[in-house]
Amino acid sequence: MASLLVFVSLFVCFGVVYSQLLCEDGFCRTYGFEVGCTAAAEHCRINNATHSGIWLLSPTTCNCCDYCLPFIVEGDHCTLGGPGTGTTVGRCGDGLTCVAEENGNFCRRMESDCHSAQDDYDARHESGQIGSLEQRPGCNGKGRYQHYHCVPTQTCFCQSDEGERLFGEVVHQGAVTERNMHCGCSRLHDKIKKSISPGVKLPVVGLRCTSDGNFNPVQCLNNECYCVDEITGAIEGDEKIDLETEPISELSCYDESLDLFPSNTGTAPYNYTSPCLEDMKERIAFLEESEQDGFNVDFFSSVPECLPDATYGRIVRTWNGTKICVDERGQPIEGYEAMPGTKEYEEMNCNCAVTTQLMASLTEKPVCCSNGNFRQIQCRRGACRCVDSDGRQVGVESTDVTELPCYGGNEEWRIC
Template sequence: MIIKIYSLGFLLLIVDTINAQTQCPNATETHLCDADFCTRCYSGCIEPEPSPPDLQGVKLKIFREEDDFCDCCESVLIPFLEEGDPCFQKLQSVDIQDRGVCGPQLSCQLREGSSTDHRCLRKKTMCLLEQDSYDQKLQDGTLGIDESKPTCDENGYYNPLQCIFAGICRCVDKKTGFPAFGFTLNIEGANAEGVDCGCGTHVNELRHMSCPMEVDYNGGSEGSIQQYIKELKECEQRDDYYFQDTLRCLPSGDFDHAQCMAQVLEGEDDTDFGEICFCIDDEANYNSSGSAVVHIELASSMLDCHSVDYLHPEGYYRPCEAEYREKTRQIKGNFTVMDATYVVNGTTHNILSDSWIPNCSPDGYYNLKQKARDNSENGYCSNKHNEQIEEFAGVYVQMDCLCVQVRDAMLKTDDRPSCLTNGSFNPKQCRGERCYCVNEFGKQVSLEKYITEMNDNCEDTYWVRDPRFDL
């Protein structure tokens, strides 16, 4: 029995193994595609012609046989077309093997100046355009010493993990390259841990899926459409990454192998239905033959992945998620005077007098920025234990604390970045006697100059702010 973990809806979808059918169905009968069906009941596959060993392409199931409902026939190698080759936007499955498809990072586009001539041309994604800019600077001799070339996937999008600023690595949104959840101090550590940003990517996708459902659509007038688009963008650019009762991340952006989930909806009284816990692999899959599902009180003693260590506290919940869960439950009225107090990090709090709700990260720790308790319009930069980092604070919606995150992770003896008072990167960074400009994520975007030659106003020349700052 194999169980697949899903983070939306019910906790587990259990697929029981079904015994193979003893008889083969005829063409009009409904049937199950069990493991033995193809060898037992289907013989209509045509063997594909062997491909040259050096032929580059992609193997696809193209359903060459109309009655191959169970996907019995082998994949067919579809050759890649190279940049500049003629291509076809509409293909029939019967001839795609002969015509081929555009190769990695290419798409079938109209040749400039033509209305009929389609060619395989390089995609115009943000990642590929940034690569082009890097190559041009390298050719012109204007490349900064710390400028890094982004890595793009076969579709031309950003790879989930990108490393900048002397090796700092972040998980990013695949289309924009903007930071998602997930941070590693250096590329050596990221490589040693095998960081793949699976959980950070998952959380990012959840946000993109949830925002269209969260934002109200009030009709098809032009004004309503523009308002919907504005509110949708605002939702997608928020900094609240925490979704209660979804799979938990590690600080690096990978999936945490240790997971627990409630058996009731968020905010409901779970007194009689405690959380259940289990282990998952790097791809968020669970196999019942290798582990078990146990009550939260037994997890640390019965499940290896829940063993108590510096990342996995007794009782499973990390500081912020513990406070968040307790407060949301209490605020919804599921408390009595006797249980109106709770303890976080050894400090007793009273829900009746403390209405501040923390902003948690998907790893269960406190998020980089928190709203001030006395004025929710203001905020401060926080470490994972909700301790303000130095004196960095400001207007909450104008903060990202990305610079402070890097600064706080480095040793005081390291060459740490210069941050603005609100925790963002100072657009002008200096090392020794040379300075350069960076973008809002701390990535170098100009050639170094001596301090005496440096234009102080990097922002006007090089620094393009994240659109969320203009909300």
Template sequence: MGRLVLLGLLAALALSARAATNCPPHLSDLTVCEGAAKKGQCPAGYMYQEKLLGCSLCSGCVAYKGFSATCLPASTTPEQSQYSIVMKSGLALVNYTDCGPGLNCTDGRCQLADSTTPCLQALHDYLTASPPKTYWYRPECLPDGTYAPVQCQDRTTSGVCFCVTSDGTRIFGRDLHTNRHLMTCACSRKFWEMTAADRKDITLHCEPNGNYEPLQCDKDVCFCVNSTTAELYGGTVSREQWTGLPCYDPKHFPGSYNRLCESMNRASRKVATLLVSHGIHESSNFSAKCDPDGSYYPTYCSAKDQSCKCRDRAGNNIGNYYVDSSHADANSMNCQCARDHNDYDAIAYSLRNVACDTNGNYKPEQCGQDQCYCVDSWGTPSSLPVTTNIDGVGALTRCCLKCLRKNTLDCSDKTKYEKYCTEGLPTWLQ
């Protein structure tokens, strides 16, 4: 099929993507679409879309205008200018002139629709916040309106990039902003999807930045992955043949593929299954939760002594962090601070002065040098700072912080500090 036929086909697809439900008769005999995309092939800024014409002929990479981009209402836009097509690396990229999912063209700009997406709403809030939320990061949204896998703080030299789910929840995987171009978070996303699907036997191995490690095994199949592009290569083999893969490195795998936590997890599931077969319900004593890199999960709760503690990647206890397993606080224990203070990577080192709580989490309120501010569960600032040495007010400005624990201060007289609450009063005081 020649390029003109291809562009004509994809032009028809682009033009009729939303309205048509059947393939045009003159295209019904075309079974090959040169330049059409497969899932995972679309470059940044484009999303994969199946059955562009309501049929199974072609799938492609499409892009729409993003939030705040200039636009013209569809009713005033000539039909022939509603799209454009460019060829890049053998792919036909379809660019629409109308606004993307979750957006409407209003007053010449792509603005939030009544039913928008969480990412687009967050981007709108970021751009319109007053006063500016300097501690927020600017969300990066995919063309379909969901969160991009990699998000970054805006400080290009000292900031951190991290992995998130499609709804913006932060998950395993982080790196310095200077290494952003190397991050895909593909492994971290896949691990999260499997966990959400209640998979108990996950053995994918993610790098610290959320990318795939070069050699992967899932169930009975092993394969090689390009860590930067997340593309498979070298074919697939059974677990028994995994050392024959081109990405196998005996220095990285001195023994079996499974790491200690994964081996313990597999053994514990076998024990639990055996107990259930004898009428004994599975106990939390027989569980070994692992992180996406195959190491031990930061928190560990024991039914034997009814305690939850923090542990390092090798499974050793960290410090004296402790929560009674029957207490409600056990559900929110993540030991992120304990882990960061125990590790030696660049990001962990940058958080060495952010204080830990008694349960190993980051202490929600951080104070130092006559200022206090809130941090999230990863130790990242989540509020503007307040000054605590104002004459006649002193530490009462802490009442402005949403993270201040109740009964820490007497915040009943709002007239003393309210004017210093640049972000307004926290909801628990309103």
């Protein structure tokens, strides 16, 4: 497990320390005086809908000069490279790709699932089939889903490149929430889970996140802890402590409000852990010992799954086989439960239970089913709407629930 932690740390920190200049400053001053730097393209300074770009290291000697790579707008000529094709200074802008056509190469909109979802939204908007709480899917520069999605009047949650809901959720408070929700840590965990976890026997422990999916400013590798950037996860400064001799509170970036399970009291050695991580560590040790003694053990059914913030997963199996929804401290949430062998048991995700708990101080909250999932029909201020498993509105709302496409034909929709 330690080697996996090292891998994750190197993955995040690689490329943090570098120099923009490949030669000493004096050479660049002489170079600039004797040879002169060509003026960088104006696109990076203008940065609007028709003129934008990205600052890069200069292709001149020792990177001494400023260099702006322009972004080509949709419909303009571009180059695919190769002998005899000529050179175009710049590349297609975000969300665009260079396409070979009969009359040349042009920047065109990428084909992707996210762009298709946007097209579907735009077509329904044009025909008046968009609900008042529906949001147009956001796509990034590569045509993939943006890192978060917000449900008006409810919460914002992190999502993957494919638009799948990920760990990390906060109450939606407008632009402030969207500006501060970067989800870098949550998305890194998702990539680790998809690329590493299937090939290893034991759970993969990555960097620790905060509840909104950002990087926790304090990260530890074994007993050594250091500070990182909350957005990028890159190590900040040279400060670090050894938990063998110092408590985590001695680290300048330590924030007590982010530590759900503080353990700064007592004497050395100290730790920075959680009940879930300790439970996982204890069970792994037991299973490894059992395997060494010749017993055939099932690792994955015995080891608890810890979320990226080091808390227990929100769905827990009880001693009698049922599933319940729990909070970050493992406490049941309002009695949400599902019995084995039922559809509610198999489809249980507790998304609504967690969302309503976050919205506890608000007056208008979504209605959950008995297993903690979102009720398929939600009503607000005299109008009802269909929602998906993440609580996102699908289609137009109606004052007559029987007109909704998700209406099942009877009054049982109220109870699920």
